[in-house]
Amino acid sequence: MSEKIAGAHHDGGLHGAARTAASRLLFATDIWSGAPSPPPAVDPPPVSPPTRTPDPLVQAPAPVVTTPVPVARDQGRSEQWPPRKVSLALQGGGTFAAFTWGVLERLLEEPSVEIDTISGASAGAINALLLASGFAEGGREGARARLSRFWIRLMHEASFRSLMLIGGFSPVGSSVAFGPTLRSGQFDPFDLDPLRQALSRDINFAALCDAKCPRLLIAATRIRDGQQQIFRNDAITADVALASTCPPLVHCAVEIDGEAYWDGGFGGNPPLLRLVQETGTSDLLLIQTTPARDNYVPITLAAIDRRLDQIAANAPLNAEVAAIEWAQSGTAPALRLSRIAAEDSVDGLAQRSSADLGRGFIRLLHRSGREAAGRWLGQGTVGTEAQRALPAAEPALL
Secondary structure (H helix, E strand, O other): OHHHHHHHHHOOOOHHHHOHHHHHHHHHHOOOOOOOOOOOOOOOOOOOOOOOOOOOOOOOOOEEEEEOOOOOOOOOOOOOOOEEEEEEEEEOOHHHHHHHHHHHHHHHOOOEEEEEEEEOOOOOHHHHHHHHHHHHHHHHHHHHHHHHHHHHHHHOEEEEEHHHHHHOOOOHHHHHHHHHOOOOOOOOOOOOHHHHHHHHHOOOOOHHHHOOOOOEEEEEEEOOOOOOEEEHHHHHHHHHHHHHHOOOOOOOOOEOOOOEEHHHHHHOOOOOOOHHOOOOOOOEEEEOOOOOOOOOOOOHHHHHHHHHHHHHHHHHHHHHHHHHHHHHOOOOOOOOEEEEEEHOOOOOHHHOOOOOOOHHHHHHHHHHHHHHHHHOOOOOOOOOOOHHHHOOOOOOOO
8 A cells, every 4th residue: 555655645635725734754764665765864953052943843742643633733823723625535334424424514604614624444435435426416415315315225236246235244254154156146137226326326437526525536446466555536537436435245246347346445544645636625534434443352252253343344544644743743733633433423333233224223323423523513612612513304214
């Protein structure tokens, strides 16, 4: 992955004038190289450096990632809250991504917050595509309606294939449940994928190239070398969406331009460093759906599989967050990175199945996402969080 990401800097992946100080900082540190670069020759340091007026961008580093509590902001950044423009990183996680649906719905109700760029993998990619397509065609209300229609239909059309279409099966769990000799594709031998049909109803892929559409970074995993492949607006098709959500042991690999792909969550869940490179804003919001913490030590095969799946899903994300922290360790952060985690709002989420399509569970996730987004928006506005939460009527889920 390191070589692929580093190459993006040279092929025009950055957006010229939109390049942020955070992007320049990350590229300058070369954090994507496979091994640390040898230290350059160091000249003797000056004995007494002259006193200078502090640069507002060179302050003591603030915490990089925050849970939904007041964000620590240094003096070099605007004190505007909520931010006027934000980029989103949407993690996959099967039906847990209904939490993201709630977060996005609440953000879309905030007219002062503009969405710049969205990265996503697996179910996070589907949420990103639904929002972007709906926004391009119908603005904020169009995006909210598109998300709601998809998730409600998913519940009403719940089936064995519905569990797979949003990445609800883990690789290990599939092999345990269905046997080690079962070949991928045997559940759908004629490639009658219901996700393709759902996407054709809910997403106008041509609209993703509209100027009003947020920039998209959709991840898939290239099977040949295991590298992360990022697809942008003009390259996104139904096949790209299917590749980003392709569970290897229960569905055939998706071929795009002669390359075969699996689920995007293996290489970046969600792509965070690439988002830092290409965003046009200093405010990033990570929506994490897969639980990172679990005090329970699993002993059954199903519980072990579930925990392994959670650890594997968060491993790429943890590495990318650590890379950003390392890059910023000697310089003030030029970006403000926040995190809204589903496990902070839904008790016992680590013990739940990401293939659970129960309407009560989906309703809980959706409502919890809305409430968590309301708390995030209300940060820094003491005494007004309750007013900012705006408890809008939930969609009819029954």
